[in-house]
Amino acid sequence: MRIVFAGTPAPAVPSLRALAASSHELVGAVTRRDAPLGRKRVLTPSPVAAVAEELGLQTVKADRLDADATAAIDALRPDLGVIVAYGGLVREPLLSLPQHGWINLHFSLLPAWRGAAPVQHALIAGDRVTGASVFQLVPALDAGDVFGEVRYDVPRGATAGDVLTDLADAGAALLVDVVDAIAAGSAVAAPQAGEPTLAPKLSIADGLLDFTASADAVLDRFRGTTPEPGAHTSIGGQRLKVLAAHRGPDLALAAGELTLSGRDVVVGTADGTVLLTTVQPAGKGPMAAADWWRGLRTDDVRVDAMTSQGMA
Template sequence: MKILFAGTPEVAVPALELLAGKPDRFRVVAALTRPDAPQGRGRRLSESPVKRTAKALGIPVLESNPSDPSFPDQIRATGATCGAVVAYGRILKQPVLDALDHGWYNLHFSLLPQWRGAAPVQRAIWAGDEITGATVFRLTRGMDDGPILAQSTVAIGAEETSGELLERLSRDGSQLLAAALEAVGEGRAQPQPQPQGAYETAHKITVEDARIRFDAPVFALDRQIRACTPDPGAWCLLHHDKGDEGITLHILQARPVHSEDQAAPSSLAPGELAVGRKAVWVGSKSMPLELIQVKASGKRTMKAADWARGARLGDRAYCD
């Protein structure tokens, strides 16, 4: 089967590598990806992970706009008969979907129909889901609502971040995608319509969404931090005294304090900081939250206890 692969970020790379590594079953004739984009402090143009991988594998790269009227002819010219999509990041309109004989198949990181949308892994962690998974479905005009070919489930780790879970799902999901595409090529696929009903939508998490509000229970803060790690990054404002503007403090790793932890303060007001010899805590609506790894504005990533010693936090320091 001749495949046009569409993807952009690192999470799409395992699937591209797996499909390209099975030449007896698949031939990846081209890789469609987002154009080079500014990255880092210098805002230098950088290739997407999928583009770098495709070039290394000797696969032609397409960076055309799918909304261009000539795009369906461009992809037909590749000779592809089927499209495989993993986190491409652009909407494919009906003329594009109709351009390949066997259609387009998307690997989505949730158990559809739950968590349709841009941030399914992040939203699952934030909601406190214990189980998630991967789904391969045929792309249609609606958002992630096409018929399902295959699904697999995984348990979400109690301390797992969205980055860690996405990495795990990208590896497992690539196997699922390959099996589904093989079934399509052999005429064995039996796509099933998604169940009807009301399901949560996985809206993209913005930087403002990632701001931590400490007047929530500690379990909610833990979920938020893990959901927003590494992107866009959970953060708060650190104030050294009442009334100052504060500086941005990113919290990269934290954990709820358990009642048996005798070194931790028994209670702190929401946002109140407490610094021990080897630990830093911040108050929530319930139990304190222990900060493990942080990054203050303009500083490098540090262990929270090391950062606190250098920051010279006074008795009036707090977060909001």
């Protein structure tokens, strides 16, 4: 089949490479426009755009799949559209343009966690099993019939970034299998069963750690928001990014109370402690939490009360 691929971030790249290496003809890639990155705000191609150029693919750069993008995709004469984390909606007439429509690789076991941030929400919720699904794209959000899925046991301590990396590889293999089955006429899709849960895009506020919650809840939120949008707390009115954290030792600390234990900083929670190993103070680079602690002018340190309350 002639396939057009739509995707933008790094987790979409394994699927792009897998399709390029398959027996099908990859006729083009669709990705979002170059975006300013870094402190100097340099316009930078998306990871998918960079790999598409490496593969010599015709590339359509568009932030919305509007009439112009639809015309450009139509000119590629695709038999099937494949989308992986593109970052925009496929609407009619584009949805029905390829003979076989569009299929989507989504990083959850549907109907769980429909939306833009499925892995992040799964980890925040404490899910210990997740996965990836390939489904037929329909106008409703992530609601189409499912061709296949892979299940994934979340490793202890894994962050959203770690899980996405693993699922990107496992999902790419599943995706090619589904494309092969569609081409052979043997693909069978089943309706989603169960109550849907939603996974909207996260904001910086979603990374705020609530140390009045249980230690497990704090660490689930830390892992679910690492590396993006980033876990953080507030100490003395200053935002402190938390880059590495683990379950802490058995110390008698009040929720939000901090102390130095060996080479690490320990924070009390509702039922235990959390160990901070790497942090990033405002305006500075990443550093060992103990080094940050030693730079403070007082040992009387607590998480700011107004930021340790009110989390959902």
